[in-house]
Amino acid sequence: xxFENPLPVLELDTDFIEIETKDIFTGRFKIKNTGGGVLKGRxxxxxxxxxxxxEEWEGNNQTITYTWNPSRAGAQIGETIQAICFITSNxxxxxxxxxxxxxxxxxxxxxxxxxxxxxxxxxYSQIHPTQARRMFTDSEFYMLLLATGxxxxxxxxSLHKDANRERAMDNFFILSGLKGRTKTEIKARNLEFSQKPxxxxxxxxxxxxxxxxxxxxDAPLTLKNNAPWLTLSTGKLSATDFNDDxxxxxxxxxDSAKISKAYARELVVVGADDSFSNTVEIIYRRRxxxxxRLNKNTYRYSDKGTIEIINNTGELIKVTPFCKExxxxxxxxxxxxxxxxxxxxxxxxxAFMSAQMFFRKLPYMKTIIEVEFSSPGKxxxxxxxxxxxxx
Numbered sequence: 218x219x220f221e222n223p224l225p226v227l228e229l230d231t232d233f234i235e236i237e238t239k240d241i242f243t244g245r246f247k248i249k250n251t252g253g254g255v256l257k258g259r260x261x262x263x264x265x266x267x268x269x270x271x272e273e274w275e276g277n278n279q280t281i282t283y284t285w286n287p288s289r290a291g292a293q294i295g296e297t298i299q300a301i302c303f304i305t306s307n308x309x310x311x312x313x314x315x316x317x318x319x320x321x322x323x324x325x326x327x328x329x330x331x332x333x334x335x336x337x338x339x340x341y342s343q344i345h346p347t348q349a350r351r352m353f354t355d356s357e358f359y360m361l362l363l364a365t366g367x368x369x370x371x372x373x374x375s376l377h378k379d380a381n382r383e384r385a386m387d388n389f390f391i392l393s394g395l396k397g398r399t400k401t402e403i404k405a406r407n408l409e410f411s412q413k414p415x416x417x418x419x420x421x422x423x424x425x426x427x428x429x430x431x432x433x434x435d436a437p438l439t440l441k442n443n444a445p446w447l448t449l450s451t452g453k454l455s456a457t458d459f460n461d462d463x464x465x466x467x468x469x470x471x472d473s474a475k476i477s478k479a480y481a482r483e484l485v486v487v488g489a490d491d492s493f494s495n496t497v498e499i500i501y502r503r504r505x506x507x508x509x510r511l512n513k514n515t516y517r518y519s520d521k522g523t524i525e526i527i528n529n530t531g532e533l534i535k536v537t538p539f540c541k542e543x544x545x546x547x548x549x550x551x552x553x554x555x556x557x558x559x560x561x562x563x564x565x566x567x568a569f570m571s572a573q574m575f576f577r578k579l580p581y582m583k584t585i586i587e588v589e590f591s592s593p594g595k596x597x598x599x600x601x602x603x604x605x606x607x608x
Contacts, residue, residue: 223253225277225308234283234302234315237333239323242285250277250308258306264298264315266290285317292319322364324357334365339395342386343431350382353389369393383456387433399432401454401487403497404464411502412473413529420471424497426454426487428463436488438467444483446475447499454487471501479503506530507597509588515581515604516564518544523559524588524601526552536560537589543567544605545586562586564605581606 230247250256256277260269266289270282281304292298297318304311323333326348332338338358342349352358354377362370369392379385390396404425412420428434436454440447450468451458458465469485485497508527516522528534537551538560546563586601 225250225254225256225306226252227256227258227304227306227308227311229304229311229313232313234313236285236315236317237320237323237337238285238287238318238331239320239333240325240331241287242317242331243282245280245282248274248279248281248304252308254307256306256308258304258308261303261305263302264290264300264317266292267300267302267315267317269302287317287319290317290319292317294319320365322361324352324361326352332361335362335367335393335395339390339393342390346431350386353377353382353386381433383433384435390432396430396432399434400429401434401436401495402427402429403487403495406494406496407498407500409500409502410471411504413504413531414506415531417474420473420501421468422471422499423466423468424485426465426467428459428465430463432456434459437486439486441484441486441491441496444481446472446481446501447483447485448472449485469499471499473501473503476501476503479505504529507534507590507599509536509590509599509601511586511601511603512559515606518564518566518605518607520564520605521561522564523561524586526554526558526560528554528556528558530592532592535591537591538562539587539589540584540603542582542584545584545603 228249228251234244234246236242236244248256248258255275257275259273260271260281262269264285266286268284270284274281290298295318297316299314299316302313302315304313320333323331325331326341326345328345330337330341332341332352338349338352359373359377362373367373372392373389376385376389387399391398404427408422408424410420410422412418426436434454434456438449438452438454440449448470454465454467479502481501483499485499487495487497506529510525512523512525524538526536533553533555535551536554536558538547544564544566546565548561552558552560582605584603584605586603588599588601590597590599
């Protein structure tokens with residue numbers, strides 16, 4: 218049986234060409250084959266003064282450069298010319314609308330970018346923010362706004378006097394409808410730290426704040442409850458605190474010597490709004506010196522278990538478990554624990570007690586395991602309730 222090979226499929230990375238310039242303008246778009254085989258085709262201009270290079274190509278990935286010469290097109294200042302160009306190929310045909318306007322003026326940047334309107338300027342600022350800030354206050358940019366009939370020219374005259382150019386440009390783009398207000402997002406809103414008892418070393422941590430775009434940020438950092446034990450590396454985030462990925466790192470330290478209790482909590486507010494989404498919760502816990510717990514809640518009449526011991530005192534301690542009921546049996550009378558240990562025990566009823574349980578028809582029994590912790594000059598006891606039965 219014969220099979221046909223997959224046919225080429227033509228695809229462009231744009232569906233519209235818009236040109237606004239005072240001089241010759243050059244742009245690019247890409248063509249690719251999303252099907253099989255090899256794509257072959259032509260780029261046909263139907264706009265006087267607009268040329269494609271190359272006009273013919275063969276290959277599955279191709280960049281087409283287009284150049285519009287307004288003098289060859291016979292365009293007049295302020296005139297907008299529209300046409301339909303065609304990209305034909307063995308993988309189909311695409312109609313490509315073109316709109317070209319000859320503006321009164323434009324600015325050519327040192328990178329060769331043609332700035333003919335505020336849309337060009339906004340795109341340029343995303344790639345070259347430092348250069349755009351310089352251009353924003355230049356008289357040539359003011360003349361461009363006048364030439365293109367910028368609606369809010371009086372507001373611009375006020376904004377460009379602002380010494381904080383980042384803030385001024387951000388408000389300019391918001392006013393022009395090119396962007397919304399820059400927002401911040403906290404990457405992790407809950408951070409928890411713990412220390413052994415007696416440890417007075419400072420603890421250090423950080424949290425990340427991400428902003429939505431290149432826009433201006435002036436976000437104060439405040440402690441909601443003014444906790445004296447928490448110190449932030451900065452009291453405000455500005456645009457210079459964010460890296461190329463729009464992320465800023467806020468460092469902080471915890472002074473446990475200023476925390477008298479075993480637990481402390483503080484909220485860091487990012488920005489003027491103290492809503493939940495704009496806060497970071499920082500929790501400090503001082504771990505208990507000694508912890509003892511059973512590995513299960515209930516045990517059968519014939520079972521094995523452990524007492525889990527956690528020693529945060531930094532000393533070697535002696536642990537002595539005891540149960541008055543002889544059906545709870547330990548392998549030794551006492552155990553030495555340096556940090557963490559599991560003390561095994563066995564639940565085993567004798568024959569006489571088993572008979573008693575049978576005749577009394579008791580489904581379960583409850584008792585207490587006493588755990589004594591001791592070190593030179595110190596003794597501490599804890600009772601662990603234990604339930605034994607058949608379930």
